[in-house]
Amino acid sequence: MTLTHHISDEILLSYAAGALPEAFGVVVASHISLCDDCRARMTGFDALGGAILERETGQPVTDTQLGEMLTLIAHLPQDSAAARPSTRSATPKKLSQGQLPAPLCDYVGERLDSLPWRAVGGGVRQYVLPTKGTARARMLYIPAGTKIPDHGHGGMELTLVLQGSYHDADDSFGPGDIDIAGADTQHTPVAAENMPCICLTATDAPLRFRGLLPRVVQSFLRI
Ligand SMILES: [Zn+2]
Incomplete structure (x- = not known):
């Protein structure tokens, strides 16, 4: 990769x-x-x-x-x-289909297909990880070609692509890539057409979704 x-x-x-x-x-x-x-x-x-x-x-x-x-x-x-050898390098360097990085397995188990996903509308599914503190980490399943509702960020958002890919205004992100969005970022990621995109995101403040429907999505997401 x-x-x-x-x-x-x-x-x-x-x-x-x-x-x-x-x-x-x-x-x-x-x-x-x-x-x-x-x-x-x-x-x-x-x-x-x-x-x-x-x-x-x-x-x-x-x-x-x-x-x-x-x-x-x-x-x-x-x-x-x-x-110095790292203690965090147990995962093979390439993710095969459905495989997850070792540090994530501690939270969600070994396989994506056994995760208790929750539908949040528009075909998007999520699973919130049991982490401490106010920051939230969640797995997101985004159907192929689906746009994530337009939103700004109250704080930092860190995203790791696990499977598939998505593109933003002027960049694209594939498996293993990190996307860093700051408080002033307005972006509209769209999953690639060829397969669903699964990613892991962490956010440290409520996202500010714009528009009525996205606000409903926001209440579902509890963010
Ligand atoms: Zn890196």
């Missing part, structure tokens, strides 16, 4: 520091299990994050500290960043 969309340094660093809500952690861990590139960067962040945490226990990392860390990381020798 060719991965073209990866996790940002900021999100990886937050994950390494243990600062990400559990819902986002599942998405990050699942991508890392499939992606050599992000796993190597993560290994570097892990080491530096540990050092920072020791020094700054309980304190959020400031922009200045973050900048310093990213500079340090950028100058790490490639070999040292990849030297």
Whole structure:
């Protein structure tokens, strides 16, 4: 699988520091299990994050500290960043049909077809993962060619494609790819015509669906 969309340094660093809500952690861990590139960067962040945490226990990392860390990381020798084997790499690098990344299996079991999906209208189905905190992680099943209701984001949304693909205004996302949408993003993803798209998303604030029908969808989704 060719991965073209990866996790940002900021999100990886937050994950390494243990600062990400559990819902986002599942998405990050699942991508890392499939992606050599992000796993190597993560290994570097892990080491530096540990050092920072020791020094700054309980304190959020400031922009200045973050900048310093990213500079340090950028100058790490490639070999040292990849030297430590990751404990999160149990999943085979390629997802076969219906297979899920190992970190996600801890929440939803091994197989997509045994998941207790819930219909939310328009053929879209979802399963909300049992994670702690206010951020929500959910599996979404989007029928081929189906548009996801237009919405803005109250906070960050992180999406990992598990099966099929979707395209946005000017980009497309396939299995293993990460899509990061910020608070000011207005996007309208559409699943590819050839097969349903299944993805894992984490959101940290209610989505603001626009229009009456989408609001009904929103109440169904409980987001
Ligand atoms: Zn990656």
